[in-house]
Amino acid sequence: MVQNAKLFKEETSDSPMQYLQKYRIKMAQNLLRDSKSEISKIALKCGFKDANYFSRAI
Numbered sequence: 001m002v003q004n005a006k007l008f009k010e011e012t013s014d015s016p017m018q019y020l021q022k023y024r025i026k027m028a029q030n031l032l033r034d035s036k037s038e039i040s041k042i043a044l045k046c047g048f049k050d051a052n053y054f055s056r057a058i
Helices: 002-012 016-034 039-045 051-057
Strands: none
Touching: 002 016, 016 039, 016 051, 039 051
């Protein structure tokens, strides 16, 4: 598992968790820009525990 994380970081310059966090934030940015959904619903849809956690992540 550690070896996979190391290879992943070599390829992406991010740890798997950093990559996932960036992906979630990018998805949320797109939804915030393109939809009229509430922030709390977008946060949940993007995998954040709640809107407070989402606001701290960005």
